[in-house]
Amino acid sequence: MRALIQRVSEAGVSVDGENLGRIGPGLLILVCAMAGDTGAEAEKLAAKVARLRIFRDDEGRMNRSLLDTEGAALVVSQFTLAADTARGNRPGFSAAAPPAEGERLYLDFAEHLRGLGVEVATGRFGADMAVRLVNDGPVTIWLEV
Template identity: 75%
Template sequence: MRALIQRVSEASVTVDGQIIGKIGTGVLILVCAMQGDEAAQADQLAAKISKLRIFKDDAGKMNRSLLDIGGAALVVSQFTLAADTSRGNRPGFSAAAAPAQGEALYEHFAQSLRDLGVPVDTGRFGADMAVSLVNDGPVTIWMEL
């Protein structure tokens, strides 16, 4: 699985003019299931992100995790993270998981975060979404398992 994690002071996702997910301090996670991914990768990714020390401690160092600060996660599916740009000018997305598998792993990932104690809001798989965020730092991290 691939994920782009952004530390945020707030983030929201809107579908058809309605806000369907919104968080304050925490992380916006754009996530993509790749061909061959299984629930184990989703669980590992959720555990890693929940413990990733990207929030400032009292000394101003990035030394606290999402769990440490009681932050939330906004999880948004984004198959375009599977983009292959190695040839031509049009990205290919054939490495992304098939839609049914991608949706199942996206939902599993979000639930894994919840099971770890992280409050989670989500986007809507396959929908045309507008994502708003205030990137804190900015801190943006790419992860792939």
């Protein structure tokens, strides 16, 4: 699985003007299941994200995790993280998991975060979503498991 995480002071997602999820301080997590991924990857990625020390401590150093700060997570599916741009100018997405599998793993990832004690809001798999965020830092990190 792949994820692009952004530390945010707030973030939200909507579809056709309907607000689906909104968080305050925490992480916006754009996530993509890759072909061949299993629930093990979803669990491993959730644990990595929850424990990644990218929040400021009292000295201003990135030394605290999402769990330490009791921050929230907005999890949004984004199959375009599987883009292959090696040939030509049109990206290919064949490395992404098939839609049904991708949705299951996306939801598994969100559930694993919840199981770790993280407040989680989500988008809608496969929908054309509007994502709003106020990037904090900015801190943006690419993860792959």
